[in-house]
Amino acid sequence: MSARSHTRRDPADAGSVEIQLPWWAIALPAVAFAALLLLILNPADAHAASSEPFVAHLLERIQETVQRMAP
Template sequence: MSAHTQTRPHPAAQGGGVGALLPWWALALPVLAFVSLLLLMMNPSDAHAATGDPALAQLADHVRRLLVR
């Protein structure tokens, strides 16, 4: 006759994940990717064939200048 052993539940199953904390890079990496793509998009030297709304271009240039400071 074999003895039954009790197993502890998986830590993720306890608490429902309400108090789960994300590591710092879980927020930093998407922000870094967004900012780098935004800066690539705003580089006027690479936009040879791009045409767009002048107001949008002015807004993007203003945001770029604020980020450079």
């Protein structure tokens, strides 16, 4: 007894792959990126960085650099 092979019904679909992501797969990384970006742009709100002056100074330099690059 031979097994029936599966064939595609539409030959146009042969090269396309459809990937569907859940909404949170895009929303969570975007929210995390925005939160980290806000901490970098405003190091005064990062309370852990205030204990070490080197880290705070580094974050301020990054903030200055980002502000210079912005139009």
